[in-house]
Amino acid sequence: MIENDNSVNIENEKGRYHHGDLRAALISEGLRLLAIGDVEQLSLRQIARNVGVSPTAVYRHFPDKQALLTALAMEGGAQLARRQKKAQTAAGGGRAGFDETGRVYVRFALENPALFRLMTAKSRVGTETCPGEERGGLGLLRRNIAALAAPGTSEEAQRVGFVRSWAMVHGLAMLMLDGQVPADESLIDRVVDTAFVAGPA
Amino acid sequence: MIENDNSVNIENEKGRYHHGDLRAALISEGLRLLAIGDVEQLSLRQIARNVGVSPTAVYRHFPDKQALLTALAMEGGAQLARRQKKAQTAAGGGRAGFDETGRVYVRFALENPALFRLMTAKSRVGTETCPGEERGGLGLLRRNIAALAAPGTSEEAQRVGFVRSWAMVHGLAMLMLDGQVPADESLIDRVVDTAFVAGPA
DNA sequence: TCGAATATGTTTACAGTGAAAACATGATCG
DNA sequence: CGATCATGTTTTCACTGTAAACATATTCGA
Numbered sequence: 001m002i003e004n005d006n007s008v009n010i011e012n013e014k015g016r017y018h019h020g021d022l023r024a025a026l027i028s029e030g031l032r033l034l035a036i037g038d039v040e041q042l043s044l045r046q047i048a049r050n051v052g053v054s055p056t057a058v059y060r061h062f063p064d065k066q067a068l069l070t071a072l073a074m075e076g077g078a079q080l081a082r083r084q085k086k087a088q089t090a091a092g093g094g095r096a097g098f099d100e101t102g103r104v105y106v107r108f109a110l111e112n113p114a115l116f117r118l119m120t121a122k123s124r125v126g127t128e129t130c131p132g133e134e135r136g137g138l139g140l141l142r143r144n145i146a147a148l149a150a151p152g153t154s155e156e157a158q159r160v161g162f163v164r165s166w167a168m169v170h171g172l173a174m175l176m177l178d179g180q181v182p183a184d185e186s187l188i189d190r191v192v193d194t195a196f197v198a199g200p201a
Numbered sequence: 202m203i204e205n206d207n208s209v210n211i212e213n214e215k216g217r218y219h220h221g222d223l224r225a226a227l228i229s230e231g232l233r234l235l236a237i238g239d240v241e242q243l244s245l246r247q248i249a250r251n252v253g254v255s256p257t258a259v260y261r262h263f264p265d266k267q268a269l270l271t272a273l274a275m276e277g278g279a280q281l282a283r284r285q286k287k288a289q290t291a292a293g294g295g296r297a298g299f300d301e302t303g304r305v306y307v308r309f310a311l312e313n314p315a316l317f318r319l320m321t322a323k324s325r326v327g328t329e330t331c332p333g334e335e336r337g338g339l340g341l342l343r344r345n346i347a348a349l350a351a352p353g354t355s356e357e358a359q360r361v362g363f364v365r366s367w368a369m370v371h372g373l374a375m376l377m378l379d380g381q382v383p384a385d386e387s388l389i390d391r392v393v394d395t396a397f398v399a400g401p402a
Numbered sequence: 403t404c405g406a407a408t409a410t411g412t413t414t415a416c417a418g419t420g421a422a423a424a425c426a427t428g429a430t431c432g
Numbered sequence: 433c434g435a436t437c438a439t440g441t442t443t444t445c446a447c448t449g450t451a452a453a454c455a456t457a458t459t460c461g462a
Contacts, residue, residue: 019439019440022439022440040241043418043419043420044419044420044421045418045419045420046419053440053441054440054441054442055419055420055421055441056420056421056422056423056440056441056442056443057439057440057441059420059421059422060438060439060440061439064420064421065419065420065421120375120379120381121379122378122379122380160388160391160392163373163376163382163388163392164369164392166372166376166382167368167369167370167371167372167373167375167376167382167392168365168368168369168372169368169372170368170372170375170376171367171368171369171370171371171372171373171374171375172364172368172372173372174321174368174371174372174375175364175367175368175371177323178321178322178323179323180321181364181367181368187361187364190361191361191364191365191368220410220411223410223411244447244448244449245448245449245450246447246448246449254411254412255411255412255413256448256449256450257411257412257413257414257449257450257451257452258410258411258412259450260450260451261409261410261411262410265449265450266448266449266450
């Protein structure tokens, strides 16, 4: 997902002018810094410094800082979607599998606070323009809603269920991230329960 | 809520050295800027400039920028709680009143995006240390949960309901703010529905 | 009432940021 | 081999938060 093979990718000979795959290195270092600090102390210059390149070199690969952040966010989105799919099949699919995707959403947020915040941080021009959406976590959610809805459930009711489910886990993740609700695993299990989002007709 | 009568509060004679009530003026201007821009472009210097004071004057009233932001957030929290209480009684209390507090939560977020983001932005050392919490929106929510729960509902189940309700509206607010779900009034009405958070035992 | 202490401002300075402009280097391909 | 172009660097700018030293007003005790 990171490798873009946009360059020769020579092995690590130090002191050379061209980096080899600077774009991938920037993303990788950005993710590393996000894992150990929060997003507002993540600076373009710091990333460049750690990669061993001048600050403005970044602009050869990203039009501005926001574009780099967006790239980091997309990487995070892909990771989350992978985990959710794996968890769903591991739980045997169905209703239990669906619940598990929601819990993975919250756990992912707790394990990657800064990255998760970045992933859901407005800036993105619009989710629908995000490539691979229907194959990502949101597509998974939509298909799960459709599969688990009572037969004959209207398109509109499914849409409401979709938003409700997403809002539930997203809100829980945010409240726990912000320390307004204890980040308690058993609380996640109890709060994320399909019975409440599917609910009555 | 803003006036702190910590000074003489002389009427607007221009050109005087002391401001009169700089603290209140900073908060007021901060809220104004939050209403017309987003939070990451809200600078301490800008606020000071607009109030007509030097950048470092701010530090006589707040230890750092974060403290000023916290003050803004608390002002927002008070506003939200007031609106919720009014809406609840306007709706005649009960289940309908409870639902309405949730919808007000989301609408407040949509009407004051930057302020709402600030209000729920981690930094705060902890909600329980926030003075007046039990009298604010969270206390209101807790009491509503207790009042509307089926008789004999355990303390723990109430707590889960509390978190679930909060997470629901908070998540919906966030997703709409981030443009990941259309900020549609009728969608709010359908998604925020007590039946789903109170649900089965 | 007057002078000292204190609260509240200002000026200056510094390190850090994102970004634009001009320049340097090296890879690629005719 | 030499021109072209992608990819770096250096320099520069405006802006940020904030520390330190200084200035002015207000307040309060003698």
